[in-house]
Amino acid sequence: MKNLLALLFIIALAALLLYVAANMPPMGDPDNPTATHVIPRYLEGAEKETHTENVITGIILNYRGYDTMGEVTVIFSALAAVLAVLGRERRGRIHAYVDRSTVPSSVIVRTMVRFLVPLIVLFSVYTILHGEISPGGGFQGGAIIGGSMIVFTTIFGLYESSRRIPQKVRFPLEGSAVVTFFLVGVLGMVGGGNFLTYAWPRVAAGLQPALVTWLTVLVEIGIGLGGAMVLTSILFCMIREEEEIAVVA
């Protein structure tokens, strides 16, 4: 009975979505509402108004920066939720996991990972700092660092990787994205504009482009660092949980 109801619900939902897909504005039509209302301003104005060559960065950090502030808060909330349910890994107990958390891997894999991880991290730094000019940015760079930590941890285990980025490094940086955003926002108010105004009205017009660019880069760095640390902490937390279950079993 329950399954039947669920099936009926899914079929109804599918029918609804197919119906709407058939009636949506044609894909890629230049006369679409999406293409004619706010987008032209973004495409034409982003470089002049937000002083970022990458239009996407201009939109997510400047035009709609408040949404992005919300998103980094979502990421922080995810970490807080994971910590609340699983608890943070404790330094003293990590030693117990040394051997359990790794599948013995060959010398080739170990050497390659040792060689590649620094390069991946270097690439993520480039992605973060260059987000204002080319595709990329804080979220992407942070995720790349997180990914490199996943690679490192699967090969060398929790003990080794938590020595590379110890808790005392992660802990202060986890909230950096939200705090940076808040500071930039409040500075915008102090500078005579609204919350999250990058081009402070109180600053001479000639200095504003440089100011906006620097603030954008600052926010990118904050998001990158914060994102990387949150992802790493969540990763460690989940591995620890798995290890503890294994130890109990």
Added chain:
Amino acid sequence: MGAYRHFPILMITVPLVCAVLLPFLGYLRERWVPRAALVPLSVSTLLGLLLVGKIPAQGYLSYHLGGWEPPFGIEIRVDYIGLFLLLVVCGISLLAMVFSPRYIGKEVSGGRLTAYYVLFLLMSGAMLGFVATGDVFNLFVFMEILALTSYALVAITGNRNAVRAAFKYLLMGAPSSIMVLLAIGLLYSATGSLNMADLSARIAESGYTEVLVVSFILFVIGFGVKAALFPLHMWLPDAHSIAPSPISAMLSGLLVEVSAFALLRLTFSVFTAGNDAIIGGTSEAVSVFAAAAVLYGGIMAIMQKDLKVMIAYSTISHIGYIFLGITSFTKEGLAGAMYHMLDHGLAKACLFLCAGCIIYVKGYRRIEDLKGAWRQMPWTCFAFSVAAISVIGIPPTAGFISKFYLIYGNFTAERWPYALVLLVGAILAAVYCLRVIYYMFFQPDKRGAWEEGGGDAPASMLAPVCLLAAGTLFFGVFSGLIIDSLLKAAAFLL
């Protein structure tokens, strides 16, 4: 424009950023965390109170984030009902936070203590942002923070049942978030805008009616799950009853209400009330479900043995009230629904916190165990009774005012069956509330479980409980302060 135009954004961001900074304090001095967590909420409440009188009943305060004018940037728009709900959120969060330290100290083990306060602040800040925003995507962003933090807070005690309830909540909540996102996507594809005020103008001239209809349906399903609208309520009884009591108070007193408010806002400010082609059919369906919710919640509440589960089912019933007020499309019904958000918030928070007091002192959860409870816990029992009377809707409590306007609104809209359902709902509420009051005060305590002078709950728990109970009385007696402006604001929305 004075400095007060910055107040709404500060109300929202101060709790959020303090939540992020709180772990540092937790690292240095964990004992200070509970008190420090009160500061940002007090700041928000203060800023909200300073805004009172600045916003006329038929106007709004618009704040352009980053200085970008609306359809391009994000707008915070606080109108009269928005400010009203912001203050409700601030007040109840603050009181639930005052209640927390003793209770949470007992239920949540160390180490997670800071996480509790962090999540609590994130949740309060997200609710404020959720209520104040004038942008549909921004609404989604804050909904995500709200959802994530509420799942974690339900599970925070870490015992098996709590985790299971939270997981059930997550399984219902995550698809509903996706539906809201899909609805926003459809809305954007048909109009090219995300700003609520701009959307309502563009919807009027958009040719994609079918897309808009489906978008509205998905919004109703998505927020319907968050607001626990029957038959999407399955997660609520478990989550609300198993969560720590201050969190039950937040979820039941605020979270379901702000979700209903989001739908109200979308219905009136985005899709606009007169737009029958788009919202007509769906709002009819919502009326039927809301009526079913009133009856189902009431009957299920009567059948419960566990106090917190009973209160949780009562919430399902009262969400039905709010939706019947909204779907009446009259200013009385709408003002009644808004006022119901206030008094239901106060009363439900009070009931859950009273249940929390009883659990804290005695560890009892079953209604049967309450026989003769007043001998040991007079304050808790009195506060419970006042709040319960407000839930039933007996004067002079605030519950009477809101139920009066809800029924009046449904009468003026000539929705006789629904008005009748609302009356029956009040009778059902009387059955389940009076039973508890009867047990507390008039049943002999045969087992001798309650000893006179055995001690009521500690003052830091009784104070918020009594303030909430006093609030339901205050807003019942002095309802004229608010209800007239609410009626005007509602007329402005229609």
